[in-house]
Amino acid sequence: MSLLMSNQDTKLVSIARKVFDKQFENDPKLDKEYDDHRKKLMYEDILINLSYLDTAIEFEDSKIFGDYAIWIYQLLCYIMKDLSRDRIKDQMIMHYQILNDSLSNVLLEAEAKKADQYIKDAIELTKKEAIMFNESNKFQLSKYIDVNKKYLDYLLNYDTQGAYKFVESLIKTGYTLEEIYIDILQEVMHEVGNLWQRQEISVDKEHYCTSTTQVILSQFYPLIFSSAKKGAKILTCTVGSELHEMGARMISDLFEFYGWDSIYLGAAVPNEFVLKAIEENKPDLIALSVTMPQHLTICHDLVKAIKAKNINSKIAVGGRGFNSSAELWKKWEVDISTDNALELVQWAEINIIKKMEK
Numbered sequence: 606m607s608l609l610m611s612n613q614d615t616k617l618v619s620i621a622r623k624v625f626d627k628q629f630e631n632d633p634k635l636d637k638e639y640d641d642h643r644k645k646l647m648y649e650d651i652l653i654n655l656s657y658l659d660t661a662i663e664f665e666d667s668k669i670f671g672d673y674a675i676w677i678y679q680l681l682c683y684i685m686k687d688l689s690r691d692r693i694k695d696q697m698i699m700h701y702q703i704l705n706d707s708l709s710n711v712l713l714e715a716e717a718k719k720a721d722q723y724i725k726d727a728i729e730l731t732k733k734e735a736i737m738f739n740e741s742n743k744f745q746l747s748k749y750i751d752v753n754k755k756y757l758d759y760l761l762n763y764d765t766q767g768a769y770k771f772v773e774s775l776i777k778t779g780y781t782l783e784e785i786y787i788d789i790l791q792e793v794m795h796e797v798g799n800l801w802q803r804q805e806i807s808v809d810k811e812h813y814c815t816s817t818t819q820v821i822l823s824q825f826y827p828l829i830f831s832s833a834k835k836g837a838k839i840l841t842c843t844v845g846s847e848l849h850e851m852g853a854r855m856i857s858d859l860f861e862f863y864g865w866d867s868i869y870l871g872a873a874v875p876n877e878f879v880l881k882a883i884e885e886n887k888p889d890l891i892a893l894s895v896t897m898p899q900h901l902t903i904c905h906d907l908v909k910a911i912k913a914k915n916i917n918s919k920i921a922v923g924g925r926g927f928n929s930s931a932e933l934w935k936k937w938e939v940d941i942s943t944d945n946a947l948e949l950v951q952w953a954e955i956n957i958i959k960k961m962e963k
Contacts, residue, residue, distance in 0.1 A: 845903035895926035
């Protein structure tokens with residue numbers, strides 16, 4: 606970890622408070638625009654901003670902080686609709702400038718130089734996003750858009766039974782398990798996340814959509830577990846305190862369907878216990894999922910620990926955390942990075958199963 610995050614209880618809080626106070630001092634209009642709730646969220650955002658910047662510095666990857674800068678700008682535009690996009694842009698630019706000044710006095714020279722460059726990149730990306738703000742919806746381009754919309758409607762209307770029966774009907778009308786998992790359920794879950802970002806649904810509804818879809822996946826288990834076994838084993842989990850587990854669960858299910866034995870550890874598993882499970886089960890493939898870039902450090906530590914124990918398993922990584930980087934995985938001792946479960950199955954068939962058969 607960099608010096609920035611080495612003492613979170615004191616240094617991080619001190620920096621965040623300094624940035625918060627300085628921004629209100631430099632921009633008196635904020636007092637009228639921000640009520641107590643917004644002020645609380647702003648302070649929390651500063652802490653998150655610092656965590657993203659710290660991760661970018663650690664891995665020398667400007668894209669991690671740059672992608673986040675675009676995302677947080679878009680989110681704030683959706684949340685604070687009473688303010689213009691230009692006004693929010695100006696707030697963010699001032700924030701980054703204050704953040705840069707504050708960090709220049711506490712970071713080591715090499716880290717301060719990286720922070721300066723990444724923050725300047727974030728400012729430029731925010732300026733461009735304010736001009737090119739695009740609300741186009743990729744969901745509309747989904748392969749099975751009519752089906753996806755219908756399933757999404759069931760979820761948004763809290764119709765659990767309707768959602769369950771609808772998905773149940775898909776397998777009966779000829780949709781393959783892969784299509785249901787990847788082209789329908791996964792696409793809808795991505796759209797649910799987008800709806801939350803656009804503030805069109807609340808976080809409780811987002812959680813309902815996710816938990817309901819997880820329950821619905823269970824109806825396919827008789828089909829999934831009926832496949833003939835190939836003698837290969839996969840272990841999947843999310844890393845550290847990561848709670849976004851849908852992708853890892855879908856990978857586990859599809860590998861089981863393709864004849865693998867799957868060991869799904871779930872979410873928020875400490876590294877020491879992941880290592881214990883790996884040593885006990887000796888999987889042919891280990892799949893690690895990271896959604897939030899702040900957890901990339903823990904994932905990297907786990908990969909290094911696996912290699913240090915001379916474990917011969919292939920390692921796959923994936924999730925938005927890796928998509929938000931400049932192909933960071935290529936710098937690690939891993940074998941593949943993908944978000945597409947079927948793509949990973951196909952890769953494993955070539956690189957693991959066929960070699961086992963020789």
